[in-house]
Amino acid sequence: MIIELKKFGTTLSSRNDGRESFQAIQPGLKEMADGEELIINFSGVNTFSPSWGDEVIFSLFKKYDSKLILMNTENKSVEETLKLLEEINNVKFNMRKAS
Amino acid sequence: MIKKYNIHEAAGILNVNPQTLRRWDDDKIFSARRDGERGHRYYYEDDLADFLSKNYKYLQALAVRWSFAREASFVPSRFYCRDAYVFKSRLYKLEVILRNDHALAENFSLVTSSVGEIGNNSFDHNIGGWPDIPGIFFGYNLAKRKIIISDRGQGVLTTLRRARPELANDAEALRAAFTEIISGRAPENRGNGLKYVKKIVQKIGLKLEFYSGKSEVEINSSKEINIKNSEKEMRGCFAILSY
Numbered sequence: 001m002i003i004e005l006k007k008f009g010t011t012l013s014s015r016n017d018g019r020e021s022f023q024a025i026q027p028g029l030k031e032m033a034d035g036e037e038l039i040i041n042f043s044g045v046n047t048f049s050p051s052w053g054d055e056v057i058f059s060l061f062k063k064y065d066s067k068l069i070l071m072n073t074e075n076k077s078v079e080e081t082l083k084l085l086e087e088i089n090n091v092k093f094n095m096r097k098a099s
Numbered sequence: 100m101i102k103k104y105n106i107h108e109a110a111g112i113l114n115v116n117p118q119t120l121r122r123w124d125d126d127k128i129f130s131a132r133r134d135g136e137r138g139h140r141y142y143y144e145d146d147l148a149d150f151l152s153k154n155y156k157y158l159q160a161l162a163v164r165w166s167f168a169r170e171a172s173f174v175p176s177r178f179y180c181r182d183a184y185v186f187k188s189r190l191y192k193l194e195v196i197l198r199n200d201h202a203l204a205e206n207f208s209l210v211t212s213s214v215g216e217i218g219n220n221s222f223d224h225n226i227g228g229w230p231d232i233p234g235i236f237f238g239y240n241l242a243k244r245k246i247i248i249s250d251r252g253q254g255v256l257t258t259l260r261r262a263r264p265e266l267a268n269d270a271e272a273l274r275a276a277f278t279e280i281i282s283g284r285a286p287e288n289r290g291n292g293l294k295y296v297k298k299i300v301q302k303i304g305l306k307l308e309f310y311s312g313k314s315e316v317e318i319n320s321s322k323e324i325n326i327k328n329s330e331k332e333m334r335g336c337f338a339i340l341s342y
Binding site: 011013014015016017046047048049050051054075076077078080081084087088 | 183187190191194198205206208209211212215216219220222223280291292294295298299302
């Protein structure tokens with residue numbers, strides 16, 4: 001399953017917005033097959049921040065671990081936010097370059 | 100009906116003498132509008148906001164008065180975000196401006212996300228608990244490349260003590276907020292946003308001046324952060340980000 005983050009906005013900031021987005025994602029997740037990868041595509045995101053990322057990306061990571069794949073993470077605020085989330089939570093995200 | 104401000108009211112908002120406004124009008128530095136047969140000078144709120152947007156010295160002075168004074172002064176609505184939704188739309192507008200700033204290039208997203216973390220921190224930690232005025236002051240000057248974000252909230256020490264009760268004073272709270280990773284901070288799901296801001300400021304050579312309580316911190320490209328007692332005391336948070 002692929003989630004296009006730009007559908008949630010191109011300026012992804014604040015915990016509240018993150019929580020709302022996380023809730024909006026939930027119904028789709030129920031349709032995933034066992035073992036299926038959950039791909040998050042950051043393409044089109046202009047600004048990304050740790051509070052939003054913590055509510056969505058880290059919450060998904062806690063459930064899907066290495067099955068959570070992060071794609072198109074070249075935007076600088078995406079890069080720096082993901083690095084910080086890895087550092088504070090002592091985890092490593094599974095990143096994949098776009099083919 | 101759009102509210103008009105007479106010269107005395109306008110002078111109060113800008114914290115200048117009415118005579119100064121008359122001189123600025125005569126010298127076409129800041130033109131007044133004229134009313135009625137006697138031609139009394141007056142200003143619309145947008146006129147005052149335009150002046151403040153272009154004149155950083157007065158914008159910063161207004162932000163300081165609004166943030167530090169016992170009673171908040173009037174602020175044109177252009178610089179006041181009552182809730183996170185207003186801040187969100189104005190942050191998006193700033194992002195568009197910064198995206199077209201060639202000197203920033205790809206770093207525009209780092210500046211925008213840092214401003215977003217500072218502003219959203221105010222809402223996240225004070226919701227339902229604003230001591231008097233809810234919301235934040237949010238203004239910037241593109242020529243001086245400075246962004247001001249401030250609130251009249253409870254301040255870093257009070258809100259961080261929910262997770263770290265042992266914090267003794269404002270300086271310790273600022274150090275913890277900017278440098279220490281804080282996890283499992285129930286009951287408040289507080290992030291590590293200010294650590295992100297510090298990291299970005301140091302990485303791309305910005306400058307952040309941040310005040311809360313009786314302490315202030317300056318962060319720049321140096322590895323050290325300088326926390327000291329502030330000459331001014333405030334309850335909430337006051338930040339100037341120079342980019």
